[in-house]
Amino acid sequence: MKKINVSLLFLLVALLIGSMGTAAAYNEAPMLQERVAAGELPPVEDRLPEQPYVVEPVEMIGKYGGTMRLATIRPVGYGDDTLLMGNPHQFMKLDPVSFEIVPNFPVEVDVSEDMTTYTFRFSPGLKWSDGHPYTADDIMFWYEDVLYNEDLTPLIGVQWRAGGEVVEVTKIDDHTVQFQFAIPKPYFIPDLVHINFHYWPKHYLTQFHPSYVDEAELEQMTADAGFDHWYQLLLNKHQNIWGTPAQVELPTIAPYVLAQQTASRRIYERNPYYWKVDTEGNQLPYIDRVDVEIASDLEVIQGMIVSGSIDFSGMGTDIRNYPMYRGSEDEANFRTILWESGQASEVIYMFNMTHADPVMRDIFGDVRFRKAMSLGIDRQEISDAIYFGRAVPTQYTVLPISMHHNPEFAQAYTEYDPVLANELLDEMGLVERDSEGFRVMPDGRRLLFTVEYFDIETAKTPNIELVTAHWQELGVDMRSRSISGELQGERAPANLMDATLWHGDKATDVLFPLAPQFLVPSNPGWERTKWPLWGRWLQTDGAEGEEPPANVKQVRQWWDEMMVEPDEDRRLELGANILQAQAENLWVIGTVGRAPHPLVVNNDLRNVPETGVWVWDTNWIGSHNPEQIFFDR
Numbered sequence: 001m002k003k004i005n006v007s008l009l010f011l012l013v014a015l016l017i018g019s020m021g022t023a024a025a026y027n028e029a030p031m032l033q034e035r036v037a038a039g040e041l042p043p044v045e046d047r048l049p050e051q052p053y054v055v056e057p058v059e060m061i062g063k064y065g066g067t068m069r070l071a072t073i074r075p076v077g078y079g080d081d082t083l084l085m086g087n088p089h090q091f092m093k094l095d096p097v098s099f100e101i102v103p104n105f106p107v108e109v110d111v112s113e114d115m116t117t118y119t120f121r122f123s124p125g126l127k128w129s130d131g132h133p134y135t136a137d138d139i140m141f142w143y144e145d146v147l148y149n150e151d152l153t154p155l156i157g158v159q160w161r162a163g164g165e166v167v168e169v170t171k172i173d174d175h176t177v178q179f180q181f182a183i184p185k186p187y188f189i190p191d192l193v194h195i196n197f198h199y200w201p202k203h204y205l206t207q208f209h210p211s212y213v214d215e216a217e218l219e220q221m222t223a224d225a226g227f228d229h230w231y232q233l234l235l236n237k238h239q240n241i242w243g244t245p246a247q248v249e250l251p252t253i254a255p256y257v258l259a260q261q262t263a264s265r266r267i268y269e270r271n272p273y274y275w276k277v278d279t280e281g282n283q284l285p286y287i288d289r290v291d292v293e294i295a296s297d298l299e300v301i302q303g304m305i306v307s308g309s310i311d312f313s314g315m316g317t318d319i320r321n322y323p324m325y326r327g328s329e330d331e332a333n334f335r336t337i338l339w340e341s342g343q344a345s346e347v348i349y350m351f352n353m354t355h356a357d358p359v360m361r362d363i364f365g366d367v368r369f370r371k372a373m374s375l376g377i378d379r380q381e382i383s384d385a386i387y388f389g390r391a392v393p394t395q396y397t398v399l400p401i402s403m404h405h406n407p408e409f410a411q412a413y414t415e416y417d418p419v420l421a422n423e424l425l426d427e428m429g430l431v432e433r434d435s436e437g438f439r440v441m442p443d444g445r446r447l448l449f450t451v452e453y454f455d456i457e458t459a460k461t462p463n464i465e466l467v468t469a470h471w472q473e474l475g476v477d478m479r480s481r482s483i484s485g486e487l488q489g490e491r492a493p494a495n496l497m498d499a500t501l502w503h504g505d506k507a508t509d510v511l512f513p514l515a516p517q518f519l520v521p522s523n524p525g526w527e528r529t530k531w532p533l534w535g536r537w538l539q540t541d542g543a544e545g546e547e548p549p550a551n552v553k554q555v556r557q558w559w560d561e562m563m564v565e566p567d568e569d570r571r572l573e574l575g576a577n578i579l580q581a582q583a584e585n586l587w588v589i590g591t592v593g594r595a596p597h598p599l600v601v602n603n604d605l606r607n608v609p610e611t612g613v614w615v616w617d618t619n620w621i622g623s624h625n626p627e628q629i630f631f632d633r
Contacts, residue, residue, distance in 0.1 A: 026277060027283065029288060031065075048275060053104075055279070057628050068287050068290045070313070071304050072295065076246055077241060083620045085244040086104075090193055090242075095623065109121075114566060126275055143169040147166075149231075162184070184566040187563065190511075196243065208221065245257060253271075255284060305328070311334075318598075321598075325600055334602050335600075338598055341596065350529050352529045353534075354533035360498065364499075372424040373474075375416070375424070376421040382592050397507070397583065398579065399508055399593075402507065412583035430447060450499070452487075454484065456485070465480075520578060533546040538553070559574070597614040608629055
């Protein structure tokens with residue numbers, strides 16, 4: 001993969017040129033031609049913006065028609081259906097070929113030289129799925145009536161603040177808005193790859209907002225809908241997953257509208273006002289409908305895959321089942337392609353250095369312990385046993401595509417050296433063993449702790465089974481317990497866990513600077529547990545939590561400076577400091593990274609890239625303009 005380069009010069013060129021264009025004539029799906037003929041829709045030329053977003057097909061110009069069958073285990077939440085919507089609400093995306101940040105919307109962007117002012121101009125003619133114009137007023141509704149409404153936004157997030165002040169958003173004209181920060185905000189453009197702020201259709205949502213509706217009328221609507229407060233009603237009506245509507249009535253800018261929804265199924269139909277076309281002027285998407293079955297668990301999805309009952313699966317696949325997929329291809333009429341997972345480490349381990357037990361805290365806080373645990377992992381065995389030898393032994397750091405990458409950081413303490421690991425543990429004074437051969441802590445208790453974890457997305461359980469055996473060979477009695485996401489979300493931020501694990505994403509130049517939660521103490525998060533009390537202290541300016549040691553505060557100071565530093569060379573230096581601190585201190589312990597991730601694709605589906613990076617940083621398949629996928633039948 002190529003290195004990401006987000007230099008200001010290239011960024012300005014990429015944003016100004018974008019991916020927009022014009023076509024002499026436009027074409028549309030037969031199902032929409034019928035509605036135009038019946039007088040239900042205006043002609044396609046009147047439904048598209050003046051400058052539609054032009055998609056160059058991966059393989060070929062597609063054919064219209066068909067229903068894509070998908071499956072998910074999430075009644076509400078991200079699944080293959082939301083991924084195939086291409087995260088349509090995002091202004092920017094990581095280009096899957098160049099790995100540059102480019103527009104993902106009919107918008108032109110101008111960035112001031114001091115990186116405090118960002119001006120966005122939408123293409124005139126852009127419309128919501130109900131045909132209502134999309135204008136700057138939709139952005140201003142979000143800014144004035146959502147962001148600044150304490151019921152809807154109790155705390156304004158850091159992405160909208162700089163220098164202690166909230167961004168000032170101004171409507172320049174019907175199609176232009178300007179974001180003005182008090183001090184430089186150099187990572188605002190990368191932030192737009194993932195944050196959602198312009199998906200608030202004012203013409204629809206004002207009917208549920210007290211600034212626009214009679215109080216008594218709104219109270220009655222709220223009660224009739226079964227809610228106690230108006231903001232619960234509005235948020236329910238606005239419910240969406242990354243821009244994909246989760247309510248049937250909600251206007252969208254996604255390629256599909258939600259047509260039907262039950263407890264076991266959701267069905268989408270094409271958005272007649274969708275704003276992307278192919279290079280021959282054919283309005284996208286190509287496929288008419290998306291039919292999603294909500295399965296009880298991942299095992300059910302595995303059965304659907306091998307029986308040929310679904311046409312695409314990426315979120316529901318598992319590398320451990322790769323031989324089974326390959327063996328079922330002919331009978332079930334699909335192909336299995338392998339993307340790179342995009343995880344800097346498929347599983348990372350985190351010890352709670354603010355543990356409530358002072359003895360355990362001292363052990364976890366000793367860097368010699370973390371180095372010993374890292375040296376005690378046989379990473380090649382993990383690669384061979386789980387990933388067919390195709391994963392790379394690595395410490396957690398940024399990926400090689402990052403301009404911040406240093407191969408020495410990736411190799412820090414990754415060799416399998418149980419002899420040195422034992423020496424480090426002995427050096428700590430953990431010499432005594434109990435009758436079962438496990439090390440004893442200074443207070444006489446066995447060195448025993450539990451790694452609690454939420455088993456999702458990567459092959460976490462087989463990884464921890466191997467690591468448990470590795471660490472027990474060192475005399476460390478590590479146990480594991482798989483828990484629900486809800487319990488994980490309660491226990492980790494509350495400082496109640498001994499240790500946890502997660503997958504090591506956020507390792508590209510899109511998310512490493514913005515969300516280095518594994519490397520920098522910030523707000524206590526549900527997926528991490530290495531320093532919740534330190535993070536809370538830093539987030540509250542010392543009002544809560546516990547003051548961290550000097551080296552941890554230093555890491556946070558580097559990051560705080562990096563977020564506002566307009567000079568790229570200095571930002572690179574600060575990023576290197578943060579990554580070097582991880583390599584030296586092993587705040588988190590990596591295992592193997594850049595593993596293969598299988599996608600199962602119906603043989604008739606075309607324009608699905610054969611290679612890609614399957615990770616949140618790139619929005620999975622969403623960065624590949626999946627609206628171009630079609631059935632070649």
